[in-house]
Amino acid sequence: MTDLLTPVLSANWGQDHSWGIDAYRAQGGYDAVAKALALTPDAVTGIVKDAGLRGRGGAGFPTGMKWSFVPKDNPNPKYLVVNADESEPGTCKDMPLLMASPHTLVEGMIIASYAIGCHTAFAYVRGEVLHVIRRLQQAVAQAYEAGLLGKDIQGSGYDLDIIVHAGAGAYICGEETALLDSLEGRRGQPRLRPPFPAVAGLYASPTVINNVESIASVPSIINRGAAWFSSMGTEKSKGMTIYSLSGHVKRPGQFEAPLGITLRQLLELSGGIREGHELKFWTPGGSSTPILTPDHLDTPLDYEGMAGVGSMLGTKALQVFDETTSVVRTTLRWVEFYKHESCGKCTPCREGSWWLVQLLKKFEAGHAVDGDVDKLLDVCDDIGGKSFCALADGAVACVTSAVRHFRPEFEAGYATPAWELFPYGRSALFPVAEGGHA
């Protein structure tokens, strides 16, 4: 039986100067690069496949398989792009990883690049995180100085350059094809697939796009083996991963555990819901994953467990709300986020998210009329599955799941403002003048 928590990626975060190359090397950092460069690229991919690592950016696609889709006979250069856009509401794991241990990502990028035959790799970091970008820039510079990047890495004959690239504020650039357009210096709008990035990605060349945590998991897999990694987790969801607990809990924070831990277990570790309150609803993996209730406290937080209760594991961003919280209010705020972040390319999402905001504002103000809940669901139906990319599906998921679990609360919006039913000050962590609402 594995322990409840299994820090691997987060093991060094508390160390003195953990972000520097000396501290990283002192604990065996970059050993995995030496090991990987002594193997064939295919052998490296094979180990990652055997480990059962699935993408940690939300979709859970097997990482080794993704790497093996890169065509070997394509004459164009191959690219690795690390998705460090981390903007899904609730998601806050990649930024602390990069701030505390940027070399874990750099080491993973070297190994992944070698495996797919790439000589130029990019880390696309959301722009609004200055210190994270500083740390990553410095880590890359240190890796060059140490001969871990550049020409003929450690005498292996293998060359690699890494470019740290700051975005400029756009959630949609986390969607992998929008990210590629953005990285090409364009508006970040999703591309039609196929062709898939593995065949025609950045500069129409074969490209692998992976989440920060996916790539950062690779050095530990190379060091300790596929069997070690897959000894953690559940049958189809292997390994350790970072769960982010936020909201009305006594102690919010990051927890690295084998896949399949439950929210009940995580809540116990964090001291539970804040004093005198109880759990009302939560997201398993960011606002795009359908919300759940106390009924789902014991469902394993893995890909299958969450799918089984009509949600998704997503980014493992557990946002926890207690009984003081108005579901209508949070749903409106999330939909306002999607409306703001809709890239505008397709009509159902661009217009539909606007209509959803208008409707939800009426619910919040107690001005909705009989039948508006069905209208809300109708509009969702016009958007979900009918838009160009998954942003719109996320926008709809938070509405439909909220109505599914809390329909009476929406119906209450036919008569009573949400801030009367749930005085907003009570949800805040500090005293707020009652009656105050946005």
Next chain:
Amino acid sequence: MSGHEFQSYFPESGSVDMTDTSTNIDETTMAELRELAGRYPQSRSALLPMLHLVQSVDGRVSPAGIEACAEVLGITTAQVSGVATFYTMYRRRPGGKHHVGVCTTALCAVMGGDALLETVEAKLGIHPDEITPDGTFSLERLECNAACDFAPVMMVNWEFMDNMTPAKAEGLLEDLAAGREVQASRGATITSWREAERVLAGFPDGRADEGPSAGEASLLGKGIADAEGWAAPQPEGSVL
């Protein structure tokens, strides 16, 4: 429900303010723009960093900055402004010396972010997307800044100001206004928004070693594991 207008990423106006033609872009800036363009396999990839650099020099995306980017990359000014107007971090009007953001996405909003924003608005006497008359502060409503375990979250010049309260925010703004030293929760000493933009453009300021490795919340799970003696399993055949 009438009056439906498509809102762009810049709700306040449709395009870059072309009437203000002032600029600080000089030969040094042009050389740096060219340097950025040279860092990528295809030069146009440098456009986002180049626009960050333009902001660090001109305090906004200036018409001259748009022309400079177009010239260096060999694309049209329309192509550059099309990009500049898509991303929220690019400003059409000057940003303050300190750019303040308050997260009001659902989780932060509920935990106190809405009240925090009201406090900051009252303290600075401005609303989001405005700048104080003396140019010291500009204000923005932020979407989730990937720090929800430190909610409610505020950012100053894109540095983390974690676990904010109205009182802490007021003190912080007073210190900044008085030119006193302010330290980010997880980051460096606060300098200015323009200096931040220069780092985002890809010109490091050598301050990566400032600040802690992580915040308390980031270390929570690891701390509990240590206290309980929990760890990842040893690999098979390991001699450790």
